[in-house]
Amino acid sequence: MADLRIEVASHAGVCYGVERALKLAAHAAESARGSVTTLGPLIHNPIVVRDLESAGVKGAQTVDEVESGTLIIRAHGVVPQVIDQARAKGLEVLDATCPYVKKVHMAAEKLVREGYQLIVVGESGHPEVEGILGHAGDAAHVVSTPRDLDGVDLARKVGVVVQTTQTPANLAAIVSALALRTMDLRVVNTICSATQERQDSAAELASRADVMIIIGGKNSGNTRRLAEICMDRCPRTHHIEDSSEIQRTWFEGVALVGITAGASTPGAHIDAALACINRLLEP
Known part of the structure; x- marks a missing residue:
């Protein structure tokens, strides 16, 4: 090693x-x-x-x-x-x-005021999505995938906002499905730029790495998505909350270890993972 x-x-x-x-x-x-x-x-x-x-x-x-x-x-x-x-x-x-979540609230309120039926692209039951729904009126629908639109009676005017940690690919798939079924579609892309940056850099690193370690809460939607993105490109992907979960066997026959962390992960947790790996690799 x-x-x-x-x-x-x-x-x-x-x-x-x-x-x-x-x-x-x-x-x-x-x-x-x-x-x-x-x-x-x-x-x-x-x-x-x-x-x-x-x-x-x-x-x-x-x-x-x-x-x-x-x-x-x-x-x-x-x-x-x-x-x-x-x-x-x-x-x-x-x-x-x-503040970026508050922008979603304001966009939802504006679309509803202007007479649009609201679609919230996100995870049903997630605290951020529940907060958005509180600003969205009673007719809003939460959609996680295009299949979730099956059975939804869409109005002529449909507006879309997005949970800040969703992927652009998922938003695009849902918008494509909506475009076929409504006359007036307005989309406010409220995905946070920080989310996109983390997803893009994780995907780039995972495409080169032999092992990926994703650090962050198992209950964190954005961290789980990072793990999914990395797993698609690097099968030896491990999602951990604490550096104590790291195992020496993960690094056998490995040339490059990639590390990323969710938006709810302090830098000290990344430093702890680096220190742990270095200790495990000591002769």
Whole structure:
């Protein structure tokens, strides 16, 4: 393994929205009077969530569980009624919703105001998608694949917004299917540029690597998509949350190890993986 090389994708790890949310939470933990609570996990990374708990930032699933103090709205956003409920209860609300997610909310509201039936391209049940639906009106539909359009009664005017971590290929496939079935189709591509950059750089590296390691929460949609993209190009792809999962046998007969990480993965987690690999390869 003396000639083994390790390369980190040119775009990997925390995006702007996640970094912003983490900074807001850290500042609140240090300066807020009273308890600090996140509504759901702040980001989809169990290790980061545990670290926040150690720093005194608790988690709650509903506003009803929070009696007082500061409530942090997760990076994925929430429906507007949740923020109203929290403020009505006298809680200090710290909105850590990613600014790019807020752009999806505004695009959804605008399309509905203009009379378009809304299609949300994304994962049904995902917190970001649920937040988008809160701004989309009662007639919106969530679509993950073109097949999900089967049985949907489409209007003459259809508008589309996209979960920020979706792939351009999936959006294109769904738009192609919609174009055949509606007279007036308006698409607002709300895929985050950071997502596209991570996906593109992961695909490029995976096409050259013998082994790929994807670092990030198993509950993170964007990290799972990175793993899928890499698996298509590099069958020896491993999705890990923690560097302790890395095994020496993964590197036998390998010339190039590629590493990338989801948008909810701090740089320290990438550094820990690199250190772990180097330790495992020591003679």
